[in-house]
Amino acid sequence: DADVTQTPRNRITKTGKRIMLECSQTKGHDRMYWYRQDPGLGLRLIYYSFDVKDINKGEISDGYSVSRQAQAKFSLSLESAIPNQTALYFCATSEGRTYGYTFGSGTRLTVV
């Protein structure tokens, strides 16, 4: 099994629908992140969490919300999806001391 698992891998949804992207990890890391990738813009941080009770907005949090259900689980929700949220989404974890990051395989989301 992968260290960081994202589900679903691909999703097509309609404008206005609520959708949840899920991330689970077996690394035992406290820190988890959600990034969004758009062509020509690199990866941009949406939300991050340093432990279950610590959740912070990133640079592009508008239109998104997150839930840290447990140390190993960090979900990203789009309450009312819009077409410009079509992107590749990555979940990542990190261990503070070594600054090593582990990325999931990504979720390709299309909002039509």
Add this chain to the structure above:
Amino acid sequence: AQKVTQAQTEISVVEKEDVTLDCVYETRDTTYYLFWYKQPPSGELVFLIRRNSFDEQNEISGRYSWNFQKSTSSFNFTITASQVVDSAVYFCALYAGGTSYGKLTFGQGTILTVHP
């Protein structure tokens, strides 16, 4: 604030050519880490290297080499004798403290295409 700039949006080379991907970063922190990731067409992010700000030694790994220069805030990546399998998007990233504590800041990415 932290910033990473990869000025080359796309690079196209012919197999066996050497190619250098540029990365310039900005940070006020004295302790920071720099990364390179490769994203092949399959989409996953593949970690290539991590370098801390106190270690300016260049690094070579097979056909890959990295040139870290604090004086110019650059961390450039060279592929020697490129191969078709090197075709991918390459990202440079920065981890620093301060207001960006704990967060990885990415450059825009460089699309490398290696033609046979």
